[in-house]
Amino acid sequence: MRRNKYGIILPFLAPALILYSLFVIYPYAQAMYVAFTKWKGLRKSPRFVGLDNFEKMLGDDKFWNALSNNLIYLVFLPIITLGFALFMAFMISQKVRFSNFYRVTFFFPQVMSVVAIGILWSFVYHPTIGIFSSLLKAVGIENPPIWLGDPDTALWSIVAVTVWQSAGFFMVIFMAGMLSIPKSLYEAAALDGAGRGSTFFRITFPLLWENTRSSLVFITVIAMDMFGITFTMTQGGPDRSTDVLATLLYEHAFLHSRFGYATSIAMVYFIIVIVLTLLIFRVTRRETIEF
Numbered sequence: 001m002r003r004n005k006y007g008i009i010l011p012f013l014a015p016a017l018i019l020y021s022l023f024v025i026y027p028y029a030q031a032m033y034v035a036f037t038k039w040k041g042l043r044k045s046p047r048f049v050g051l052d053n054f055e056k057m058l059g060d061d062k063f064w065n066a067l068s069n070n071l072i073y074l075v076f077l078p079i080i081t082l083g084f085a086l087f088m089a090f091m092i093s094q095k096v097r098f099s100n101f102y103r104v105t106f107f108f109p110q111v112m113s114v115v116a117i118g119i120l121w122s123f124v125y126h127p128t129i130g131i132f133s134s135l136l137k138a139v140g141i142e143n144p145p146i147w148l149g150d151p152d153t154a155l156w157s158i159v160a161v162t163v164w165q166s167a168g169f170f171m172v173i174f175m176a177g178m179l180s181i182p183k184s185l186y187e188a189a190a191l192d193g194a195g196r197g198s199t200f201f202r203i204t205f206p207l208l209w210e211n212t213r214s215s216l217v218f219i220t221v222i223a224m225d226m227f228g229i230t231f232t233m234t235q236g237g238p239d240r241s242t243d244v245l246a247t248l249l250y251e252h253a254f255l256h257s258r259f260g261y262a263t264s265i266a267m268v269y270f271i272i273v274i275v276l277t278l279l280i281f282r283v284t285r286r287e288t289i290e291f
Contacts, residue, residue, distance in 0.1 A: 031263050031267070034263040036048060036264075037049060040257040040259065041257050057264060062243070065243060073162075078216060078219045080159070082212070082216070085167045086208075090174075090196075093178045107169070107172060109164055115232050118233045121157075121161045122148065154238060154241050158242055161233070162226070166222060170215050173211050173215055178208065209286065217281075220276050221273060224273050225246055226244045230242050230244055231247055236251070249269070
């Protein structure tokens, strides 16, 4: 019986497995091999160099600078983005005034392309025609910051844009979880005299734990990527103050034709994301609350 079952299942799985192996597993395996080679992309066969690319990476200040910027995003983006998204989702679910307007407004950036957002905010941050500089000049500040031209403000300017762009996505995730919470729990809390704050921390947030775990994984991937918005707004500048692993990889691969070294950076990036994802699921694992 078991043999007959597999005889029926395998013919249906075979096309999907073949396509997955051809377009996913094989490119990954090929990229892993290229990471141990020196290849300019034009030579027919890459030259195997072993661990030379990874040894070079350990002594590459540009690599460590890009990784440190990714880690800054990794620390601050989850706290700010998820905190803001959770707050907005809770307030909208409480049917505050103009809640439908807030819902549409905060989700709207999510439907825009990253390139469009980068160009839009480049004009917003522009030192002469940008709205921020114009507002600061209007209130008497003659020399407002050059938001994207100053190493001290460029990275945090991108953080603000990323929060604005992605908070709506996580707001929807949290709202979906809140809508699944039985109203009887909130009614019981109201009868006991619980306010909005205690209701949130004692009922809402514990029951949103699975949504929070998923959101942490998503925001981790975003923080470790940051290519689109960074490349569009600053291209890693000024003075590499906004450089991330993805932009450094792009520079080595497509500007300097160092595909072997670029692939080794991509491999390290891939391992970091996998480890962080597994760590998040491990640390945040807890018994599921059924309701």
